[in-house]
Amino acid sequence: MNILVCVKRVPAPGARINITSDGQQVDTAFLGFTVSPHEECAVEQAVQLVEKHGGDVTVLTLGPAEAQEQLRTAVSTGATKAVLVPIDTTDWDPQKTAQAIAKVIEELEATNGNFDLVLFGNESADSCGYQVGVRTALKLGRPIVNGAKGLDIDNGVAVIRRESDAGVEVYKLKMPACVGVKEGINLPRYPTMKGRLASKKVEITQNAASGEVGGLKLITLRRPPERASNTKILGNGPDAASAVVDLLEELGVFK
Amino acid sequence: MTVLAVVEHDRGNITSASLGVLTAARNLAKQMNTNFEALTIGANADALSEVVSKYGATTVHQAHNAMLTDFGPEAWGESVAQVVRKTSPSVVIGTGTERGHEIIAQAAARLDLPAAMNCLEFDKEFNGTQPLKVVRARWGGSLMEESQIDAPIKLLTLANHIVEPQEELATTPTTVLLIDVDLDDSVTQSFVQDRVERVAGVTLATSPVVVSGGRGVGSAEAFAPLEELAGLLNGVVGCSRAVTNNGWRNHTDQVGQTGTRIAPDIYIACGISGAIQHWVGAMASKNILAINTDAQANIVTKAGYAVIGDLHLVVPAISAEIRKRHPK
Numbered sequence: 150m151n152i153l154v155c156v157k158r159v160p161a162p163g164a165r166i167n168i169t170s171d172g173q174q175v176d177t178a179f180l181g182f183t184v185s186p187h188e189e190c191a192v193e194q195a196v197q198l199v200e201k202h203g204g205d206v207t208v209l210t211l212g213p214a215e216a217q218e219q220l221r222t223a224v225s226t227g228a229t230k231a232v233l234v235p236i237d238t239t240d241w242d243p244q245k246t247a248q249a250i251a252k253v254i255e256e257l258e259a260t261n262g263n264f265d266l267v268l269f270g271n272e273s274a275d276s277c278g279y280q281v282g283v284r285t286a287l288k289l290g291r292p293i294v295n296g297a298k299g300l301d302i303d304n305g306v307a308v309i310r311r312e313s314d315a316g317v318e319v320y321k322l323k324m325p326a327c328v329g330v331k332e333g334i335n336l337p338r339y340p341t342m343k344g345r346l347a348s349k350k351v352e353i354t355q356n357a358a359s360g361e362v363g364g365l366k367l368i369t370l371r372r373p374p375e376r377a378s379n380t381k382i383l384g385n386g387p388d389a390a391s392a393v394v395d396l397l398e399e400l401g402v403f404k
Numbered sequence: 405m406t407v408l409a410v411v412e413h414d415r416g417n418i419t420s421a422s423l424g425v426l427t428a429a430r431n432l433a434k435q436m437n438t439n440f441e442a443l444t445i446g447a448n449a450d451a452l453s454e455v456v457s458k459y460g461a462t463t464v465h466q467a468h469n470a471m472l473t474d475f476g477p478e479a480w481g482e483s484v485a486q487v488v489r490k491t492s493p494s495v496v497i498g499t500g501t502e503r504g505h506e507i508i509a510q511a512a513a514r515l516d517l518p519a520a521m522n523c524l525e526f527d528k529e530f531n532g533t534q535p536l537k538v539v540r541a542r543w544g545g546s547l548m549e550e551s552q553i554d555a556p557i558k559l560l561t562l563a564n565h566i567v568e569p570q571e572e573l574a575t576t577p578t579t580v581l582l583i584d585v586d587l588d589d590s591v592t593q594s595f596v597q598d599r600v601e602r603v604a605g606v607t608l609a610t611s612p613v614v615v616s617g618g619r620g621v622g623s624a625e626a627f628a629p630l631e632e633l634a635g636l637l638n639g640v641v642g643c644s645r646a647v648t649n650n651g652w653r654n655h656t657d658q659v660g661q662t663g664t665r666i667a668p669d670i671y672i673a674c675g676i677s678g679a680i681q682h683w684v685g686a687m688a689s690k691n692i693l694a695i696n697t698d699a700q701a702n703i704v705t706k707a708g709y710a711v712i713g714d715l716h717l718v719v720p721a722i723s724a725e726i727r728k729r730h731p732k
Contacts, residue, residue, distance in 0.1 A: 162543070162546075162679075162680050162681075165680070165702075166543060166546060166547050166680060168547075175547070186645075186662045186681075187662065242518070243518070243519075244516075244518060247513075272505070272521075274543065274544075274661065274662070275542060275543060276542055276549075277521065277522060277540075277541065277542050277543065277544065278521060279505035279506075279509055279521045279522075279561075280505075280508075280509035280512065280513070280519055280521070283477075283481075283506065283509040283510055283513050284509070284512075284513040287510075287513040287514065288513075290590070292478060292590075292593055292594050293477070293478075293594070294477060294594050295477065295502065295505075295506050296502045296506070311502075313414070313502070313503075313599075314414070314419075314602075315414055315599070315601060315602060316599055316600050316601040316602040317599060317600040317602075318475075318596045318598075318599045319596065319597050319598035319599060319600075320594055320595075320596060320597060321593070321597045322593060322594060323593060331662070332655065332662035332663070333648075333655035333656070333658065333662070333663065336648070336649070336651060336655070363518050364517065364518030364553060364554045364555040365518040365519070365520055365551055365552075365553055365554075366535075366551055366552050366554055367549060367550075367551050368537070368550040368551055368552055369549075369550045370542070370547060370548070370549055370550075371547075371548050371550065372547065372548070373545070373546065373547070373548055378705045378706065380694075380704060380705060380706075380707050380708065380709065380710050381708065381709050381710070382699075382709075382710050382711070382712060383693075383709055383710065383711050384711055384712075384713075385711070385712045385713050386711075386712075386713035386714065386717060386718060387713065387717045387718055387720075387721035388721075389711040389713065389718065389721075390718065390721035390722045390724065390725040391725055392711075393693065393711060393718075393722050393725070394722060394725045394726055394729060396693070396709060397637070397670070397726075398729075400669060400670055400691060401669075402612075402613060402637055402669070402670065403730055
């Protein structure tokens with residue numbers, strides 16, 4: 150059972166996102182970076198699946214050289230191989246990204262055989278494009294379902310559960326298949342000491358990125374209009390309870 | 405040079421997000437001085453032509469294939485792609501929902517066209533001949549991106565809850581056109597195979613009162629007073645990502661960008677700092693009360709109401725006051 154997980158390095162913003170003066174990027178001068186949350190869970194799901202069924206987990210990212218940090222994080226939590234598809238620090242558009250990832254997957258599979266599963270995050274936390282996984286799957290000629298909040302393997306079939314307004318939907322895809330994973334499918338583990346050592350030693354393979362520019366072009370980023378802050382302070386400590394219940398009554402909560 | 409709205413439905417039941425899309429598509433078509441058309445997928449959605457005509461579509465395309473009895477992202481995406489190839493619309497608008505994003509992404513990939521998801525605004529000068537400038541949501545809505553879709557056919561999804569649905573009859577009756585779509589084995593395995601229907605009742609997404617706890621709560625056990633307060637208010641308990649990451653509560657309780665987006669009448673945020681990830685899930689709440697020891701916490705500065713203090717003391721005091729005034 151060989152699983153590939155595609156991850157993205159994204160800034161870890163606190164309470165406020167600042168933008169560079171040219172409006173092209175999030176200003177990351179004072180920010181740390183992390184693996185986009187959906188993908189963090191995809192790595193965990195892949196590791197759980199190979200623990201159960203055998204095989205190994207490869208993690209891939211298209212990103213700047215610094216994204217090796219996120220590949221190593223994935224290795225520290227159970228992935229065994231890591232592939233960097235290097236680009237400069239500017240994001241590639243979704244069409245170009247999918248093209249490059251599909252090409253690298255074909256290269257990897259030409260030497261190591263097919264991945265049974267290729268996992269993506271449902272959408273990246275920063276650009277929220279909702280399409281790289283779908284485009285990549287189509288280029289590979291494999292089925293894909295997004296929004297996975299459950300993923301099991303049963304006799305060569307990937308069984309996917311996802312939530313909808315009406316309840317839980319079940320999808321079944323014959324492998325090789327692709328799946329877009331959503332946070333909440335599991336609780337990602339913390340790195341172990343053994344994992345940390347492995348992450349330092351792992352050799353990161355590099356495969357060149359290539360793709361044609363797509364049709365969605367970024368003009369500028371901007372912050373949404375700031376809401377005026379006019380918080381009404383109801384009081385301090387437990388003494389405020391009376392004012393709180395006044396408010397709840399006023400809002401009709403007890404009707 | 406039409407505007408095509410892709411109707412999202414679940415086995416024939418139209419979703420509320422679709423009504424916003426029909427409204428937005430009609431408004432954009434008017435601006436472009438062109439026809440507004442709609443697409444329903446599967447024979448079980450034929451009856452929706454009636455709804456669509458109330459929103460003023462000049463034509464509704466009904467995509468038919470015996471396989472189209474339930475949702476399947478690939479079959480639906482392929483159906484959209486085939487209808488787009490046949491009708492060459494200028495703009496295609498889908499819903500900004502899990503299914504909507506998936507359908508448009510599938511169609512875009514099949515047509516090898518760009519797609520912009522979660523659009524909030526369209527260029528007011530757009531007449532169909534130039535690239536379409538849009539504003540779309542990033543970071544779950546805490547950052548906006550102005551971008552341009554440079555392609556003969558512009559595919560996009562409309563961010564949910566952005567356009568208020570508004571009916572408006574067309575001047576002429578809606579024409580109904582049936583389109584048979586071809587679906588081969590490559591798209592038919594991803595249909596819904598099975599489902600577990602939800603038991604009726606209030607959920608985090610629908611409850612009018614949500615009492616939520618963050619890192620400041622400190623442990624799984626310390627959620628008991630929040631449970632009690634939620635119970636007194638007939639509400640439910642939510643939490644921030646820090647809480648699920650610590651294993652204190654299940655992810656189904658998480659409010660945020662990667663959890664549940666909520667819009668209750670009142671949101672009571674206890675010991676939550678209000679990082680972006682959390683705020684975008686809670687910002688649609690009609691009223692927000694923050695209980696926090698830090699008067700400078702992000703959530704306190706953004707909330708309508710705040711109590712500065714330790715939630716471990718404040719929350720039980722509120723419950724006691726409610727019991728006093730409203731004995732059961």
